Amino acid sequence: EREKGMKCIIYDIGETEPGMTTVTLQKDRTIIVFKNVPADVCQVCGEAYTDQDVTRRLLQVANEEAQKGPREEFIQYVA
Numbered sequence: 001e002r003e004k005g006m007k008c009i010i011y012d013i014g015e016t017e018p019g020m021t022t023v024t025l026q027k028d029r030t031i032i033v034f035k036n037v038p039a040d041v042c043q044v045c046g047e048a049y050t051d052q053d054v055t056r057r058l059l060q061v062a063n064e065e066a067q068k069g070p071r072e073e074f075i076q077y078v079a
Helices: 052-066
Strands: 016-027 030-042 072-076
Touching: 016 052, 030 052, 052 072
Parallel strands: 030 072
Antiparallel strands: 016 030
């Protein structure tokens, strides 16, 4: 479980809280949009930070999807 209170690196006075975000990744000519990704979100500017496990999963899925050929894909994030 993520803890409240991480400082935002974009907006120095901002602190993050657990929430959800949308992440867009592009590999070659494939664009993947992940929805409902768990993240720590700055309550001031909205910048979102995913943890190492989530980031690893996003990159893994993006690589798998890119191997299927160029396209745009919208995916609901599933841990």
